[in-house]
Amino acid sequence: MAEGVKPRVKVPKTASAGETVTIKTLISHPMESGQRKDKEGNVIPRSIINRFVVDFNGENVIDVVLAPAISTNPYFEFDAKVPESGEFTFTWHDDDGDVYTENKAIEVS
Amino acid sequence: MRKSTLFCAAAAAAISSGWAMADPDDDELVINGEIEIVTEAPAPEHVENLDTIYSGWRFRTDETQALEMDDFDNPAMVLVDKAVDAYGMPDGTEAKSCASCHDDVETFTGLAATLPKVGEDGKLHTIEDLINTCRTERMGAEPWKWSGEPMQTMAALIVSQSRGLPVNVSFDGPARSFWEQGKEMYYTRYGQLELSCANCHEDSFGLMIRADHLSQGQTNDFPVYRLKQAKLISKHNRFKGCIRDTRAETFAEGSDEFRALELYVATRGNGLSIEGPGVRQ
Numbered sequence: 001m002a003e004g005v006k007p008r009v010k011v012p013k014t015a016s017a018g019e020t021v022t023i024k025t026l027i028s029h030p031m032e033s034g035q036r037k038d039k040e041g042n043v044i045p046r047s048i049i050n051r052f053v054v055d056f057n058g059e060n061v062i063d064v065v066l067a068p069a070i071s072t073n074p075y076f077e078f079d080a081k082v083p084e085s086g087e088f089t090f091t092w093h094d095d096d097g098d099v100y101t102e103n104k105a106i107e108v109s
Numbered sequence: 110m111r112k113s114t115l116f117c118a119a120a121a122a123a124i125s126s127g128w129a130m131a132d133p134d135d136d137e138l139v140i141n142g143e144i145e146i147v148t149e150a151p152a153p154e155h156v157e158n159l160d161t162i163y164s165g166w167r168f169r170t171d172e173t174q175a176l177e178m179d180d181f182d183n184p185a186m187v188l189v190d191k192a193v194d195a196y197g198m199p200d201g202t203e204a205k206s207c208a209s210c211h212d213d214v215e216t217f218t219g220l221a222a223t224l225p226k227v228g229e230d231g232k233l234h235t236i237e238d239l240i241n242t243c244r245t246e247r248m249g250a251e252p253w254k255w256s257g258e259p260m261q262t263m264a265a266l267i268v269s270q271s272r273g274l275p276v277n278v279s280f281d282g283p284a285r286s287f288w289e290q291g292k293e294m295y296y297t298r299y300g301q302l303e304l305s306c307a308n309c310h311e312d313s314f315g316l317m318i319r320a321d322h323l324s325q326g327q328t329n330d331f332p333v334y335r336l337k338q339a340k341l342i343s344k345h346n347r348f349k350g351c352i353r354d355t356r357a358e359t360f361a362e363g364s365d366e367f368r369a370l371e372l373y374v375a376t377r378g379n380g381l382s383i384e385g386p387g388v389r390q
């Protein structure tokens with residue numbers, strides 16, 4: 001597992017029906033590109049988050065493929081119109097097979 | 110000279126919109142929608158040549174300002190999270206962590222607003238000194254490098270406990286001689302370019318220096334996340350950068366000269382709020 005990985009998500013706790021809410025996510029991750037070399041000239045192996053998925057009540061919302069040129073601590077922000085109360089599931093897939101998950105509930109009135 | 114002044118006046122009238130950058134803007138800083146930050150205050154009496162002091166935040170673009178208004182967007186907060194982990198992590202021969210003696214980090218509320226200050230040993234102590242004294246004397250650990258990531262992230266964690274509190278650095282009594290030394294440095298022209306701190310940050314704040322909008326050089330936002338360096342920057346690192354830019358040999362980070370200058374510059378911000386870790390260009 002890459003070191004110091006910590007997912008963070010910001011979802012408003014409540015929203016009114018039909019309202020557009022802003023959702024912010026950030027995962028601290030080195031995002032080593034695989035292009036760099038260490039002092040001895042050896043290639044530092046690639047280690048990135050390669051996929052980011054958000055589901056709402058089991059239904060897919062977004063699914064993003066990440067490439068090696070993306071910087072450290074990838075940040076995603078998107079707007080969502082939330083139809084009903086429920087739970088967002090955020091999933092990050094690491095090159096080394098690790099999967100980091102974070103859940104956030106939202107109440108729609 | 111007279112002629113060019115006249116020309117300037119005419120030009121200023123013609124391109125008045127272009128002069129909007131010449132001063133701090135009127136934005137108000139509230140962090141996370143709850144911590145109100147004073148970014149403008151009457152200059153303290155000992156700052157003879159200014160009427161009003163402004164936080165550097167007021168000189169930045171709206172995009173950069175926005176990063177500091179929400180902890181989720183503030184890139185420094187990812188690093189502060191690391192310091193939270195380090196705070197509870199035992200280190201050194203005594204196997205103690207910060208938390209072993211200091212309990213919750215909230216006990217540091219208010220400390221940053223009074224630093225640097227003179228300790229019982231008669232020396233001037235900055236936040237870096239306090240952290241390293243703890244590490245070497247109480248934890249039996251290696252001291253941290255002044256501007257290294259562990260030091261500045263820990264400093265940011267401690268400073269962030271005082272956000273919103275007014276800077277109130279004392280320069281009476283034992284601190285007076287350090288303060289005088291710092292003031293002397295502030296008004297001394299350094300380097301081939303013969304520039305003092307005051308030439309830019311007192312005489313010319315609000316103007317552009319190359320592509321940069323000059324602030325008053327206040328330090329209430331330190332340690333600061335500088336976007337161009339993508340890390341937390343110490344006050345001494347910035348002092349060094351400024352003096353280097355005058356093409357002078359600089360003082361070292363952690364030198365007594367920079368401690369004295371840090372004290373003097375901090376007292377120039379008495380009345381502003383602590384807002385560290387800030388975000389700058």
